[in-house]
Amino acid sequence: MGHGPTPVHQNVSEHNQAIQWPLPQEFQGSGETCLRLGVLASGSGSNFEALAQACQSGQLAANVCQLVVNNPFCGARERAERLGIPCIVHDHRGFSSREALDQALIDSFRRAQVDLVVMAGWMRIVTERLIDAFPERLVNIHPSLLPSFRGARAIEQALSAGVRITGCTAHLVSLEVDTGPILVQAAVPVLDGDTPQTLAARIHRQEHKILPHAVQLAAHRLALLSP
Ligand code: GRF
Numbered sequence: 001m002g003h004g005p006t007p008v009h010q011n012v013s014e015h016n017q018a019i020q021w022p023l024p025q026e027f028q029g030s031g032e033t034c035l036r037l038g039v040l041a042s043g044s045g046s047n048f049e050a051l052a053q054a055c056q057s058g059q060l061a062a063n064v065c066q067l068v069v070n071n072p073f074c075g076a077r078e079r080a081e082r083l084g085i086p087c088i089v090h091d092h093r094g095f096s097s098r099e100a101l102d103q104a105l106i107d108s109f110r111r112a113q114v115d116l117v118v119m120a121g122w123m124r125i126v127t128e129r130l131i132d133a134f135p136e137r138l139v140n141i142h143p144s145l146l147p148s149f150r151g152a153r154a155i156e157q158a159l160s161a162g163v164r165i166t167g168c169t170a171h172l173v174s175l176e177v178d179t180g181p182i183l184v185q186a187a188v189p190v191l192d193g194d195t196p197q198t199l200a201a202r203i204h205r206q207e208h209k210i211l212p213h214a215v216q217l218a219a220h221r222l223a224l225l226s227p
Helices: 046-056 075-083 098-111 128-133 154-161 196-221
Strands: 035-041 062-069 087-089 116-119 138-142 165-172 182-189
Touching: 035 046, 035 098, 035 196, 046 062, 046 075, 046 116, 046 196, 062 075, 062 098, 075 087, 098 128, 116 196, 138 196, 154 165, 154 196, 165 196, 182 196
Parallel strands: 035 062, 035 116, 062 087, 116 138
Antiparallel strands: 138 165, 165 182
16 A cells, blocks of 8 residues: 655646646635535545645635545555544454445444545445435545546556546446546546556546545535535
């Protein structure tokens, strides 16, 4: 498990590259509503931290109230400790089924009274139980321009296919893996000589930018935040 760089929110577009991030840059909550977010993570947790920073900086009128991880030694857990965000470990190896794990997630997020749940690098397949518990309130971030390159090896697949443009997608979660209504996408060029690591690093920078916007869009769709 790597420990990715601490995400930053300035310089939203990549000015030195041909492909720019397409959405408006400014967004603010009304100041009246504060969305309560739950986050699921399995790995480094750089997207989790990007979200937490967007909340702390006031970019997003929300608070990350609860992180749940399935890997006791993941970077996300360390980040939560540093950021002072409550973290619960639900190790998938201790559950008899995917449904049982999802029920534990539901219980934890209900206790924390979260409005939306963000899968920020959650490397478990989720079941109908979790999706039904948070209808249209479950957001995933994926390192490709969906519907291309679904699954756990999206970056390697993009490189093998020889595409010149890939990217990342934040979407609402449907039952089939890496499907569901798309909220925000960012395009990332594949450069000559890219390795999975160099491409992943560029994709990550874009993920950190689009995820807070996707959360805001998901919240607005449900009228959880004022426009
Ligand atoms: C991201 O690339 C995300 O798209 C994928 O898992 C990765 C998580 O990275 N689902 P991090 O743990 O947020 O650094």
